[in-house]
Amino acid sequence: MRSPLRGGARMSDETKLTRRGFVKGAGLAASAAALLEGAGGKQPRGKARKLGPGEVEISLRVNGVDRRISVEPRQTLASVLRDRLHLTGTKIGCDRGACGACTVMLGDAAVPSCLTFALDAVGKPVTTIEGLARGEQLAPIQAAFVAHDALQCGFCTPGMVMSCHALLQRNPHPTEDDVRQAVAGNTCRCGTYPKVFEAALAAAGTAPAKAGPPQGDLPATARAASGATAFGNTSPVEGGTAETDAAKAQDKGSGEASRTFQVGLPGALQAKERKVPGSEPPAWDGSAQLQIVGQKVPRIDGPEKVTGRARYCFDVQLPGMLHAAVVRSPYAHARIRNVDVSAAERMPGVHATYVVEQLLGPAELKLKPATRDKYPHIRYEGAPVAAVAAATAAQAEDAARAVRVEYEVLPHVADIDDARKPGAPLVFESPVEQKGSAGGGGAAKDVPQQGNVRGPVVGGNDGDVEKALAGSEVRLEQEYRTEVQTHSAIETHGVVADWREDGATLYASTQGIHSVQDEIATLFKLPKSKVRVICEFTGGGFGAKFGAGNHGVIALHLSRKAKRPVRLFLDRRAEHLAVGNRPSSIQRLRLGAAKDGTFQAIELKAFGSAGCAAGAGCAGPVKNLYPAKAVRSEENDVFLHTGPAAAFRAPGHPQGTFALEQAIDELAEKLGMDPIALRDRNDAHPARREERRIGREKFGWDELRKRRDTG
Ligand code: FES
Ligand code: FES
Known part of the structure; x- marks a missing residue:
């Protein structure tokens, strides 16, 4: 039974844990002696003087140049180098x-x-x-x-x-x-x-x-x-895509040209005819000697x-730029009763506050409630609740601590096994859908939903798995689990947002500037021509950096209110909690094979969690890698009170491949077959066969097998 507790006012962990906060008010006694010595002051031996919390003037010798600056004692060298000396x-x-x-x-x-x-x-x-x-x-x-x-x-x-x-x-x-x-x-x-x-x-x-x-x-x-030029004559290129015929005549009026390409691996090239825009440069011959392709060239x-x-978005510093700090929910499941930013607004350096109205990321209820709540329902720890923009990062963090949030804390579930049990706290009280969004393909529509489980989404061929298993001479049934992984780019998610009367500019750490533009244009009801997104360098993304994200939306709201550019970058903790991950999985596989190793049946029943989002399927490898008489997959999303997942390099495939390939290894053991030979028997794809051949050679596979067999 749910038992609502009063959460009362709480600070977010993001702001609570900062080192700046820890030393604030205490000043820095330990450094005082060194500082005074460095400044030529006299300090009685053994006595430390307390400095701060106000600014003190110091001299730093940086890259051979003396710099005299005022800093707060709590400021780190990193922040002074970057924010005060602009050495980003x-x-x-x-x-x-x-x-x-x-x-x-x-x-x-x-x-x-x-x-x-x-x-x-x-x-x-x-x-x-x-x-x-x-x-x-x-x-x-x-x-x-x-x-x-x-x-x-x-x-x-x-x-x-x-x-x-x-x-x-x-x-x-x-x-x-x-x-x-x-x-x-x-x-x-x-x-x-x-x-x-x-x-x-x-x-x-x-x-x-x-x-x-x-x-x-x-x-x-x-x-x-x-x-x-990439078409010079210095080195041979084997295989790949190559045009062997002279470019064919451009199709009259269509602007396209038909060309014949050699496609495939060396020794097994196939001629394929393709239509390409007539303006494309001629493709090179497979045996051409090239200066750039196939050569080591320095990274531009x-x-x-x-x-x-290199200026990453993390490094963008605009005139008058403010710094934002976000108040995040410390609870995995809660209803927000009230958010009071009045005290924060009175704090030194504060220019604007913003209370979050809508969260991007979680799945959405199919049947929208008749009246919209004033605040979003909290379904994961780290969900943004409010934000503050101030002249310095430290002032923004101080002010974020002054935001009072009243939560009604609700029961939560964060374990995939617990979430499937009857009576588990519900993440969604009614069926949901996950639309495709920037960087995410969404989830299948009109899928049954029971408790916290949405599924199954069924795939495979028309074969009868039970019959094929019954007819198999060797069978295997096994369960595999994979855990959640976070993307962990070293440059965290973030933006510098600059709202102007004539449009918005976002410097976004992103993998797709157009996806940011689309999302901002839609949410702020702006024509796309009024949204400019700039990204010169990205410090890693791995699939999670598409769209504006909650941080982009918050920063732009703050910028609009403050009439100043606003910088908002997540800290590492928020990065792990709130901007995506690779879903976990529990996969039960049943395989059946003839004595010679030919696959008869492959069945996968998978449960995966994308947190409070949908789209944790992992059946791609089962459906696409190895043919069998009967192939069937069932994918189920299990909702948890954790942050929504995001695309992560070949979504679903690492989990699915891990389980399937483990099962094939175990099946090979049962069959008494070499695991690579078992794969070669069932998978005729020329590229994968070649990969296995190369791997076999490089790993010294045959030698290792021999050693294993002879003890
Ligand atoms: S060790 Fe300093 S930023 Fe990570
Ligand atoms: S994190 Fe090292 S090069 Fe990207």
């Missing part, structure tokens, strides 16, 4: 000392500047990523990062470079182990680690430098390379990324 090459990924994106050198040591108070840097030289290159001449470690392609999105790169640079300063001839140790505190979500090790060793001269652009003047070199934006010059 230093990134912030976690603000908790966990990711290394903020690494700078303090004296000779690499330190996380998010864990270093600016006051603690007084009297010690600070070197940031901007301090390494000399004009266009990159430092050896920067040049090596470009030459060895040790970066992808590049958001972690300044921190990685600084850690390696510090290592090379103290140890000019490191081993790979030394490099690994040096970057152990740097997280790269794109997975560039092997290239980072290579680059550091090459910069030290410990490893032979691989082919790459010459050191120095790299931007010009890179640009020249990118401008070269490498120099920008290794110098900190």
Whole structure:
């Protein structure tokens, strides 16, 4: 039985846990002595003076230049470098000392500047990523990062470079182990680690430098390379897509041309005729010698990324820009009774407040209630409730703490097994639908819904699974589970929103500027021509960065009210809770095969949770990879009081593939067959057969099997 409790006024965890909040009011006694010494003041030995919470004037020596600035004692070196000195090459990924994106050198040591108070840097030289290159001449470690392609999105790169640079300063001839140790505190979500090790060793001269652009003047070199023709004659390309006939005559009047392409793998190419726009350049011959395709070329934006010059949306700083802080629900399930922002509005530096009216992400009730609640129903911890825009990030956080939210806390369920039990707290009281949205395909329509389970969505072929299983000589039934994963881009979700009378501009960390434009135009009832979305670089997205998101909408509302640009970026905690994840899954598989391994039946019954959203299906691999007489899949969404899922690299397929391939391995064991041979017997796809052949060779598969069989 539900038992409503009065939640009373609570602060969001996002604001409650900040380090700034922790030290606020206490001042910084420990740093005072050093500061006074650095400033030439006299401090009696053993006595510390309390500083703050107001601003104090300090001198910092940054990249060889003395800078005199006023800072709050609670300000970190990272925030002072970025917000006060505009050295945005230093990134912030976690603000908790966990990711290394903020690494700078303090004296000779690499330190996380998010864990270093600016006051603690007084009297010690600070070197940031901007301090390494000399004009266009990159430092050896920067040049090596470009030459060895040790970066992808590049958001972690300044921190990685600084850690390696510090290592090379103290140890000019490191081993790979030394490099690994040096970057152990740097997280790269794109997975560039092997290239980072290579680059550091090459910069030290410990490893032979691989082919790459010459050191120095790299931007010009890179640009020249990118401008070269792709149709020159320097290297052979096998297979791929190639035009073997001369381009055929352009179809009269249609603007299209018919061309014949060679498609497939080397040795098994097939001629395919396709219509392409007549304006397309001619496709190249499969045996053409190419200068760019198939060659190692320097990444065009490498120099920008290794110098900190690449401007991510996280780095955008506009004149008069305000900073936003969001009040998030600390409860997984609650009804909001009241939101009072009056105290927050009176706080220093505050320009605007906003109370959230509608949440993007959760599934929507098919039957809308006759009257709309004033506040959105809370179905996950971390749901945004209100927001504040203030002159500084610290002032915004302070003001967010002053927002009073009255919650009626409701029972919740956050476990996929518990949610399926009779009597479990309901996430939705009536059937829902999930429309396709920016970056998300939505969920099938008109699907039955019982309790917290929406499904099944049935797929497969016309075969009779029970009959095919009964006729199988070998059968397997097994259950597999996968857990929720969060995308964890190092640059969190966020925007800088700038509302003007003549339209809105959003600098959005996104994978699709048009998806942001569409969503903002719809929600704010603006013509698309009045919505401009800019994104020069994105620090990772992995599928979760489409659409404006709640943060984009909130920031634009604040900007409209404040008549100023507003910056709103999520902190790491909110990133995990509120902007998407890969759904979990419970998959029960039944497989049946003939003695020779030929699949007879494949059946999947899957339950997955996209939190308070729908679309956790994972049957793609079962339906598409291996043919069998009878294939059947049932996909069910299980609703939980957790954040809505988002697209995540091949949605549904990693979960589905994991379970199916595990089951095939187990079936091979039962059949006494080599697992690769079992797959080859059932899957004739030429690309996958080739992949298995290559994998077999590279893993030393046959040798390992032999060793296993001989004990
Ligand atoms: S370690 Fe400082 S931002 Fe992550
Ligand atoms: S390149 Fe390291 S996080 Fe993207």
